[in-house]
Amino acid sequence: MSRSTMRSLIEQHIPIGGQWRQGGGALMRSVFPADQSINAELHAADLDDVEQAVAVADRSWRAPAWRDLPAHHRARVLYRVADLIDAQREPLARLQTRDNGKPLGETRALVDSAAATARYFGAVCETLDGVLPIPRSAEFMTFSSHEPIGVIAAITPWNSPIASEMQKIAPALAAGNAVVLKPAEATPLAALALARLFEQAGLPPGLLSVLPGRGSLIGEAIARHPLVRKISFTGGTRTGRHLAHVAADKLIPTSLELGGKSPTIVLDDADIELAVQGVVYGIYSSAGQACIAGSRLFVQRACYDHFIQRLQQVACALRIGHPEQEGIHLGPLINHAHRDSVATYVASALAEGGQLRFGGAAPADAALAAGSYYQPTLIEGLSPQARACREEIFGPVLIALPFDDEEALVAQANDSVYGLAAGIWSRDYRRALRLAARLEAGTVWINTYKKFSISTPFGGFKESGLGREKGREGLLAYMQQKSIYLGLDATPMGWSQ
Ligand code: NAD
Secondary structure: OOHHHHHHOOOOOEEEOOEEEOOOOOEEEEEOOOOOOEEEEEEOOOHHHHHHHHHHHHHHHHOHHHHOOOHHHHHHHHHHHHHHHHHOHHHHHHHHHHHHOOOHHHHHHHHHHHHHHHHHHHHHHHHOOOEEEEOOOOOEEEEEEEEEOOEEEEEOOOOOHHHHHHHHHHHHHHOOOEEEEEOOOOOOHHHHHHHHHHHHOOOOOOOEEEOOOOHHHHHHHHHHOOOEEEEEEEOOHHHHHHHHHHHHHHOOOEEEEOOOOOEEEEOOOOOHHHHHHHHHHHHHHHHHOOOOOOOEEEEEHHHHHHHHHHHHHHHHOOOEOOOOOOOOOEOOOOOHHHHHHHHHHHHHHHHOOOEEEEOOOOOOOHHHOOOOOOOOEEEEOOOOOOHHHHOOOOOOEEEEEEEOOHHHHHHHHHOOOEEOEEEEEOOOHHHHHHHHHHOOOOEEEEOOOOOOOOOOOEOOEEOOEEOOEOHHHHHHOOEEEEEEEEEOOOOOOOOOO
């Protein structure tokens, strides 16, 4: 697929309340993290654009053209979008690689995930019972129906754009809502391309606006808008907590998918080769820029040395390079400022007594000098209280900690404000399941990591989030239930005695 096809997906205008036009805000740039070249320049949305997008969204979701459309017709739009995404798989993957620097293998997977998500929520919405009969009496019968909530504010981060955007847009539209989406500053391009595909798939105008711009200005204004009835947010815990306050003031629901500091645990009976490959993939894929990155490694002391030696061999053989080249394992981090932040965490770990086993710097290769690359890194010997053990680094930095017994392990693994995910490597499924039941995490992988099924709910415990995306819960999160009672008694109502 040629670069020009990818370029043809780059929008100069943004969809605001059913019209594509220039945003009223400042000029913003999408920059390729591999060499700092400019992918696109476009005008961000301004506050007038927010006003218009939300007002039109509010009219649009109430209009019969969407709200009263039978679910199987709404589903058809999602099936068509999925087909259009499949047809543009390669340019959409390249578009995201240019936007956030992830290797093509990863961005192709994100595109596939977006298409699968659209199909799944189409299917769930057309098979969801609209009416749930519950026990009847002679006096009345009652049922409840699921209704849309209204205008949904969807706010997304930069690390998996098309996938996290579709996880909000597909269920929200399937449920009959309108969506005003604010993509991350660094990665506006996939969301704009997606809006164009929804238009081509027959989504009535006004139901999906995409407003790029600063979170503190445009994201904040969308979330606070009185006509917005739900905030669906994926991003950092600090921003999520702030938006939860905004939602609390308005008494509206939120779905929050936030940060993590996930433990991966290697028990002494693990298949070491399988576990090494899984742990390496779990932390170093996406260069560690994943909410679910397995960033705290707990290895049972009996196999610690052997395990770490093999992990070092595998991690140091990973290919770091230009993300548009095939077969690359680690591309650049999103930008230089983020790489500086990762480097600061590594320096703090060393200052707090950690020992650098490998990595800890940008690669020496001169060909990579312009990009914000960072080597896979392993730090040992840290106290679990050290900052690098407790805070989300969001880079290719693994902290290894040996453990002796399961009691101490469970206490340490759960000693985190986060609770997004965990991994367990063991040949003994009884033992692994016992441990899984004690871990405070929304997802636990056993003998695998970072694998997903769209029908399995995903979300965090503790400060990793509220609510679930994916699965039937992922659709119900965008609906509210109405219960209706039908009187069947022909005699006048009596007073209970
Ligand atoms: P971030 O919180 O800085 O930004 C996320 C989005 O929120 C961006 O679009 C940003 O512009 C917007 N925003 C910022 N301030 C806002 C405000 N005051 N009002 C409204 N919107 C505002 O996060 P990030 O750096 O883009 O992403 C990385 C974080 O996302 C990490 O913590 C990662 O763990 C998390 N994440 C979580 C999941 C998950 O599913 N749990 C998935 C991916 C990423």
